[in-house]
Structure formats: C-alpha cells, structure tokens
Amino acid sequence: MSLLTVSNLSVSFGDEKTLFKAVDRISYEVNKGEVLGIVGESGSGKSVSSLAIMGLIDYPGRVKATALSFENIDLLSINEKEKQKLVGADISMIFQDPMTSLNPCYSVGFQIMEVLKVHQGGTKKERRQRTIELLRMVGIPDPESRLDVYPHQLSGGMSQRIMIAMAIACKPKLLIADEPTTALDVTIQAQIVDLLLDLQKKENMALILITHDLALVAEAAHRIIVMYAGQIVEEGNAEEIFKLPKHPYTQALLRSLPEFVEGKSQLHSLSGVVPGKYDRPQGCLLNPRCPYATEHCRQVEPELRPFEQGRVKCHTPLNSQGEPSYA
Ligand code: SF4
C-alpha cells in the first residue's frame, strides 16, 4: 500500500524571467516498509524534492504538485499545526551533516527528550527511559552516562547516531535520510547504513535513502529512482537496475563505480556537469553528455515512460547488451 504519493511535484525558484525548476514534475510512490533509493549527482534535485515533501521549502521557493499525500493526509493543504504534528513524528528526516543539525548548546539527552516532549508528552521519567532506550538502539555504548554529553564531545559517527535516535524517537512511518553518510569517514559510513537498515526492518518503517553514491543503495534499496537535472530519468527494481540499466545516465553512473572499472582500461564516467540554471539544453537534458545522443534527442525531450518493470526517460532505452534499442 502506498504510504507516500508524489504526483507531478515541481519546485521552482526565481521570477518569470529567471525561473529555475530545481525539481521538474516528478512522480513516485513509497510503500509501507519499503527502502527507496534516490540517486543522482549534486544539483539533481534529490534534496530539494525531499524538503518539499517535508514542507521545508520557504519563500521564494514555490512548490507545485497535482498530489502530495502521506497516508490519507494531503500535505499541500495541511496547516502549520497539523504539519508540526506530522513532521518529526510520522515523517522524519536526517541530514548530511550531523554537526550542523544538533544544537551545540544542549546535551544530546535533552535534545532527544525535547522531541519526545513535543510529539508524545508523557512524564519526564518516561522520556528519560525512552531516550536511554533510543541511544541503546542506535548503538551508543553505556547510554545512561551519555545523556549529559554535548555534541562537540562526540565524533561525527556518534553525532549521526544521535540524529538517527532523534529521527526515530516517535517511531516514524517514513524516514528520509539525505546523504546520511557523506560527511563521515569511510569506515563509519557502512556502520551507519547498516544501522539505518537494521532499524528500518525492526521498526518496519519506510526509508528513502538519498545519495550520490549508487553503490550505497545497491544492496540497501528495494527500488531505485535515478534523478538528473531535477527530473526522474529511470526507476526500477534495485537488482534490475544494477544488472541492466536502461537509461544512459544510469549506465554511466554504474560504470563510474570502482568495482565496475577495475581491470578495465577506461573510466566511463560522463564528461561535463548537470546543466545549471541558465544552460538547459533543448531536447533531452542529458544530450550534451550522452554518448548515444542523436539529432532527435537534441530536438525533442523524451517522456518518462513505463518500460519493462520500471520507467525510463529516453528515446532509445538500453537493451541487454547495454546499447540503445533503436526502433
Ligand atoms: Fe541519450 Fe537521447 Fe536517451 Fe537522452 S534521449 S538519454 S540524449 S539517448
């Protein structure tokens, strides 16, 4: 059953003359207890789209959608009070840099207990007990003695564990993790991903894992959405996407992973960068970087269409040989 429904979500900035669509008509669903990976380079609209779901896009940003709903709640029309009840409780989010998300002035125990106070009430003793339980759940050793610790006394990995404890404090049905490991040491990254997946299973929550790192979602996600320049270019079952990417951009992302490059003479990563505000090409947005681009691609933008088990936004999706399937 669909927990989150996103239909034709766009987020734009600027006025009529300088209009920039950071997110351009994206649609997807997240089911209960599912892990969805959202992948793309920086500037692809991954974070902005999630902030829009959380209601965190402020003026001058504009959010438009034909539907944006969580369970049966219309996120586009709820008021501030309803939003506060929902966000941080049923839907919560963790960000890339735990150091900037924790308040340096308060102990970590106090910060977690505040989240519980706002959303769940209860007595001070109950909140303290739950906080200790949460710290234990996220693998903080000797949790009782850590309640009074301040963020600056913690390593990056430990701080991210605290952020996760805060995010799951109210047993969310959906957790959005935006580049949760990017700011951490490589050795800690795997631990944090394992922790998130472990909690996701135990608590049966849905998890949206946002990352630029396709390898990270390879094993973690059930389904993957690949974004490019504010649009979804491919969606599919994680295993399928890894075996047989259908979109040239996904293929390039995969081929740039070290395990795919090893032993091969050449690194296949795409040249160039995601188009910015003022240099959007005509036709398919990938065409200046795509090795398979044709004149048709330079003129006509492809639609995101159902293809085999998933969806692909390309005139000539790739076949099982990894080559364009010209009709
Ligand atoms: Fe490449 Fe053309 Fe497909 Fe765009 S439509 S991804 S340019 S082949």
Ligand code: MG
């Ligand atoms: Mg981001």
